[in-house]
Amino acid sequence: MSQILLFTKNPLNEQVFEDRLRQLGHEVFTTKELVELCLLDTANHDFIQIFHQIILSETIANVEVKELVKTLNNYTIPIFRKSDEPVDEAQLEEWQKLGITEWIESRPSIESLREKLSCDKLTNESKIVFLPKTKEKLSLARLALSSGELKLFVILYEQKNQTIPREELCLRMWNRGKSNSSMSQLSVMVKHLKAKLASKGITGPIIETCWGRGYRLHETVNEQICVDTNELKYGNE
Structure with missing residues (x-):
């Protein structure tokens, strides 16, 4: 079971998706307010590290997603982009360069959602995030x-x-x-x-x-x- 942070502009839009995540045993925290908080460079974002995965809803514009990812990339947490629109391999590669780990359909089957969020899959394919070089053990x-x-x-x-x-x-x-x-x-x-x-x-x-x-x-x-x-x-x- 993972703790998932779901960013959205409309929590009502996420009810079916949340239900599917919970059917898989995940804990889901859906938030609208934290979208704006994470877009602020001066805000404290350390709360993010308690989550295992982050999902960015299709209700968030691409331009805001790109800004959010800049903040979220400071943490070693896989980031998923949920969308109604499929992406081809070239587009997915571009998003992955920006920091998106994987693409998720807005209404996926239980099986496909399970595999997308697979622990082993995330370990092998998630982006590499470097810790600050000045940080001592x-x-x-x-x-x-x-x-x-x-x-x-x-x-x-x-x-x-x-x-x-x-x-x-x-x-x-x-x-x-x-x-x-x-x-x-x-x-x-x-x-x-x-x-x-x-x-x-x-x-x-x-x-x-x-x-x-x-x-x-x-x-x-x-x-x-x-x-x-x-x-x-x-x-x-």
């Missing part, structure tokens, strides 16, 4: 994680950006298998860890939710956090 010890948060981080970190099933995470975290209680506890722990890392200045999706599969640490986290072997040993205790 943070030591894991400086992040002040709780023992549970540290253990979860280390488990994800040692997987080298590979997806870990939720059942396996529950076993390694608490030595118990899949249950409503353990799954709920894991979901809360992941949310707390993401919030803690974001509050310390770690940018990007941080922890990706791969629908129907599990969780994985986003590759850019390794570029922002320095981990030594002693911290890995402590996290596994």
Whole structure:
């Protein structure tokens, strides 16, 4: 399940599309007000990093989409353009050069929407966003994680950006298998860890939710956090 930010000029236009996203298990935040906010160079846009994917509605003009993408490109988050109009390969290539990851039909089938938002597909095909060169890595010890948060981080970190099933995470975290209680506890722990890392200045999706599969640490986290072997040993205790 992913957290999706849907930019639009008319929320009423998005109801059918939102329903399809929720059928796939995604959480959707639809906003009209944030369109103007993100067009302002002076505004703080750090809230964006809590989302896994961004979709720009067909209700937003192309000229505004191009300006929005300039802001959104500062984050390692795939950006989709939703539209009633199909694009050919040449047009799609031009949009991808600007920062659009993929094109989505405004009324897609469940299957095509599922594949467009596939976690593996996004990892392989999404645009490359470079972190500021002056940004130094943070030591894991400086992040002040709780023992549970540290253990979860280390488990994800040692997987080298590979997806870990939720059942396996529950076993390694608490030595118990899949249950409503353990799954709920894991979901809360992941949310707390993401919030803690974001509050310390770690940018990007941080922890990706791969629908129907599990969780994985986003590759850019390794570029922002320095981990030594002693911290890995402590996290596994």
